[in-house]
Amino acid sequence: MARSPATTEDGRRIGAGVDAVVFDVFGTVVDWRTGVASEFQRVGSRVGAQADWPGLTTQWRSLYPPTLLRVVSGEVPWRSLDELHRMTLDTVLAEHGLSGFTDTDRAELVGAWHRLSPWPDSRDGLARLRETHVTATLSNGSTALLIRLARAGGLPFDTILSAELIHSYKPDPKVYLMAAELLEVAPRRLLMTACHLDDLRAAADAGLRTAYIPRPLEWGPDHPAPPAPDWVDLIATDIPDLARQLTP
Amino acid sequence: MARSPATTEDGRRIGAGVDAVVFDVFGTVVDWRTGVASEFQRVGSRVGAQADWPGLTTQWRSLYPPTLLRVVSGEVPWRSLDELHRMTLDTVLAEHGLSGFTDTDRAELVGAWHRLSPWPDSRDGLARLRETHVTATLSNGSTALLIRLARAGGLPFDTILSAELIHSYKPDPKVYLMAAELLEVAPRRLLMTACHLDDLRAAADAGLRTAYIPRPLEWGPDHPAPPAPDWVDLIATDIPDLARQLTP
Numbered sequence: 001m002a003r004s005p006a007t008t009e010d011g012r013r014i015g016a017g018v019d020a021v022v023f024d025v026f027g028t029v030v031d032w033r034t035g036v037a038s039e040f041q042r043v044g045s046r047v048g049a050q051a052d053w054p055g056l057t058t059q060w061r062s063l064y065p066p067t068l069l070r071v072v073s074g075e076v077p078w079r080s081l082d083e084l085h086r087m088t089l090d091t092v093l094a095e096h097g098l099s100g101f102t103d104t105d106r107a108e109l110v111g112a113w114h115r116l117s118p119w120p121d122s123r124d125g126l127a128r129l130r131e132t133h134v135t136a137t138l139s140n141g142s143t144a145l146l147i148r149l150a151r152a153g154g155l156p157f158d159t160i161l162s163a164e165l166i167h168s169y170k171p172d173p174k175v176y177l178m179a180a181e182l183l184e185v186a187p188r189r190l191l192m193t194a195c196h197l198d199d200l201r202a203a204a205d206a207g208l209r210t211a212y213i214p215r216p217l218e219w220g221p222d223h224p225a226p227p228a229p230d231w232v233d234l235i236a237t238d239i240p241d242l243a244r245q246l247t248p
Numbered sequence: 249m250a251r252s253p254a255t256t257e258d259g260r261r262i263g264a265g266v267d268a269v270v271f272d273v274f275g276t277v278v279d280w281r282t283g284v285a286s287e288f289q290r291v292g293s294r295v296g297a298q299a300d301w302p303g304l305t306t307q308w309r310s311l312y313p314p315t316l317l318r319v320v321s322g323e324v325p326w327r328s329l330d331e332l333h334r335m336t337l338d339t340v341l342a343e344h345g346l347s348g349f350t351d352t353d354r355a356e357l358v359g360a361w362h363r364l365s366p367w368p369d370s371r372d373g374l375a376r377l378r379e380t381h382v383t384a385t386l387s388n389g390s391t392a393l394l395i396r397l398a399r400a401g402g403l404p405f406d407t408i409l410s411a412e413l414i415h416s417y418k419p420d421p422k423v424y425l426m427a428a429e430l431l432e433v434a435p436r437r438l439l440m441t442a443c444h445l446d447d448l449r450a451a452a453d454a455g456l457r458t459a460y461i462p463r464p465l466e467w468g469p470d471h472p473a474p475p476a477p478d479w480v481d482l483i484a485t486d487i488p489d490l491a492r493q494l495t496p
Binding site: 134144 | 395430432
């Protein structure tokens with residue numbers, strides 16, 4: 001699946017032209033679908049509720065992009081991701097008539113996003129990549145949330161970058177440019193890595209390089225990952241494959 | 249030298265009341281004095297200049313606090329630490345009639361602050377502390393500079409926090425409160441660790457806990473570290489000692 005060797009427009013290998021790699025986290029580095037669905041199941045059982053928990057998980061997540069876009073457009077003021085997750089959770093539960101969840105139950109479900117496990121390859125892939133490149137998160141999760149995921153999963157990033165730092169969210173171009181500025185690299189020498197093409201498209205529009213990891217389980221059991229479009233700089237099957245392609 | 253066991257006002261051990269530990273870097277984690285003086289010596293030799301390089305190092309550093317205070321007070325607009333270092337370097341060189349340093353030479357000296365070695369205990373102490381506590385830098389160095397120091401020295405922080413994130417500098421109370429906010433801990437559960445009492449005093453005034461590591465070589469060969477004042481919550485001889493005192 002990977003183009004090899006990955007090259008820039010002027011024919012150099014991408015790896016030689018990239019100084020730092022930033023990662024989307026939910027879906028790209030950690031598996032939100034399994035983690036959130038199992039927490040729904042656990043808390044739901046305790047509450048005595050029955051529902052299609054994997055379906056509710058998908059629905060909860062589907063409210064995420066439009067909610068963030070309303071913040072990015074300025075339609076609603078910036079709120080933390082936990083607050084936005086709580087609002088959209090309330091919407092999902094209400095829609096299914098699941099009124100038995102207390103505030104504590106709901107807070108526990110919002111907290112599920114702080115307790116997600118990495119994909120099996122993430123830890124080793126990041127460790128390998130970090131030997132040659134500066135690595136960081138670039139996520140809509142908060143700094144504290146990302147630190148929790150990194151500590152629990154042993155994910156060796158050089159630093160944690162969150163859209164929270166400028167009180168915005170991806171796909172705001174300012175988020176991608178903030179990463180380039182803080183890492184002191186030119187946008188074209190910064191590689192955004194994600195399993196979501198809208199994230200990569202926004203990064204490309206902001207002038208970054210892009211790497212697509214089409215995580216097979218990201219879209220649920222019945223939906224394959226979208227095919228890679230032409231404008232993606234690099235495609236990798238997983239993070240170790242990305243590290244291999246970027247190694248000089 | 250360390251009080252043991254370190255306790256909070258209500259008699260609990262400090263370690264039990266602290267969720268995260270942030271570190272001053274220049275002097276507390278890395279040895280700026282040796283690193284900068286040796287770069288002065290190296291670049292100075294190349295230029296053919298002679299001077300008391302350790303003395304110039306001390307003088308360069310002595311211009312740092314008043315320069316930052318002018319930024320914090322709003323007297324001058326925020327500039328990156330590299331830019332401020334360049335301005336103060338020009339002042340020091342001019343004062344000693346050392347006009348032979350080109351722009352490249354000066355940039356190399358400013359870059360010396362990106363290439364400092366840790367104190368011998370820093371790496372192991374941070375690794376040990378990180379097992380029980382969230383750890384981060386809280387420095388006036390830029391994010392990129394701090395990442396370079398951490399990578400070169402193998403310093404295992406959970407994340408890099410820089411005053412740059414809010415375009416200010418310590419001792420601005422906003423810098424300490426930013427760390428608490430991003431780490432999602434109450435200020436009184438955040439421990440600021442430094443070898444400089446002005447840094448710790450400002451952290452305490454902002455509501456943080458404080459740990460003093462009186463680095464013996466920080467003040468030059470002829471000046472011992474200042475004695476610990478009463479208001480410091482904790483005193484440690486080095487970072488492993490701090491880790492020991494904070495371990496439940």
